[in-house]
Amino acid sequence: MIKEQKHNENQVRKYKEFLDTLYREVLLRPPDKEGLEHYITSLVEKRMTLREVTESIIESDESKNIAYFSHYSAQFWNHLDEIKSYLNRLSTGDENTNWMQDIPKRFKQYIPFHKVLVVGCGNGWVERTLFDLGIAKHFDAFDISEEYLTTAKEQKGNRPINYFISDINEMKNISNAEYDAVFNVAILHHAENIEYALKRLTEVLKPNGLMFNWEYVGPSRNQYSEEHVKRMQEIMESLPVKFRSTHSLRPPIENFRVEPTEAIHSDLIRPLFSKYFDIIYERDLNGGIAYQILWNNIDEFKKGDKDAVEHLEFLINKDNEYTQLKKVPVLFWYSVGKPKNELHNK
Incomplete structure (x- = not known):
């Protein structure tokens, strides 16, 4: 009896x-109590095999949601040329000119900046583009x-870019009043501490420096x-089936276990930016209809046939219409600001 009990205890432990x-490995988290009890009981009572348990977890909704939600593997709306043109019109007024290309003309009195800071640079595409456009002479x-900094260094060529490790939540190794401009791209x-980050960015800018901000500012x-969600659903259901998203139009909260800081305080960006910066230029970039419907759902639209062009144009028109009528919130925002004098001088 004792031997059998020990055998059972060892089996449960395994x-x-x-x-x-x-x-x-699969869900990127430790097992919850209910799940653990369910699967152990099923295994002990031989209602499931180890293989069946593995398949059950791999095929679960949570596992599928995690697999779909990777920032660097996902397909976003702005991977479509028509959406790029739409965003260009919204940000610069010219569908053939994006916001970076617009800077030398719109802010010509500042160009070229002597020294610029790019936050969260990833693989370095932002600063490489800005340098190639003649927007600044030197970049940090x-x-x-x-890993991303290694890639950025490999791709910078002879451009005057200095890379270093830092965290948007700290930025302790950056001098005050050092930069003529700061660029934040999403x-x-x-x-996690959005107010601290914005306040810190006012400090690292020179008094008349500019902060360029291209951001997700939705819920x-x-x-x-x-x-x-109901309005997105109604628009999507008016599309032919092949153009409809198979994903939830409101991402399950479990998705964010992959990127726990994703959009963590996105709804605070706009009011807090206005608290710390005087805005000299801003444009709503909409997104309340088209963004989520197109998330990981662009393949049929990319075919570019008459059907795809017609229905993508429909989505873009509805996105703009519903935003203008305030039926949906603005999800993306482009703004340029200067540090408020009273805060910068403290």
Whole structure:
């Protein structure tokens, strides 16, 4: 009897170890109590085999959601040329000129900047583009990832770019009043302490420096309201089936286990930017209809046939119409600001 009990205890321990490893590898988290009890009981009572448990977890909705949600493997709306033109019209007024290409003309009195900081630079495409456009003479750029910085260094060529490790939530190794301009391209929505980050950026800028901000400013963690989801759903259902998204129009919160800081305080960016910066230029970039419908759903539209062109144009028109009528919130925003004098001089 004692021998049998020990055998059962050893078996349960092995099952726990197996499930802990499986959960961490597939679901990127330790097992929850209910799940652990369910699978151990099923294994002990021989209602499931180890293979069946593995398949059950791999095929779960949570696993599929995690697989779909990777920033660097996902397909976004602005991977479509028609959306790029739409964003160009919204940000610069010219569908053939993007916001970076517009800077030398719109802000010509500042160009070229002597020294620029790029936050969360990733593989370095932002600073490389800015230098090639003649927007600044020297660049500092940081990221939290050594891997991305290695890639950025390899691709910078002879451009005058200095790379270093730092975190948008700290930026302690950056001098005050050092930069003529700062560029944020979709990094602030990852900041856990968004107010600190914005305040710190006012400090590293020179008094008349400019902050360029291209950001997602929609609901935190893309948790759209019921009314918003309903309107997206209605528009999507008016499309032929092949153009409809198979993904949830409100990403399950489990998705964010992959990127826990994704859009963590995105809804605070706009009001806090206005708190710390005097805005000298801004444009709404919309997105309340088309962005989520097109997320990981662009293949049929990319074919560029008459059907694809017609229905993508329909989506873009509805995106703009519903935004103008305030039926959906603005999800993306382009702004340029100067540090408020009273804050900068403290």
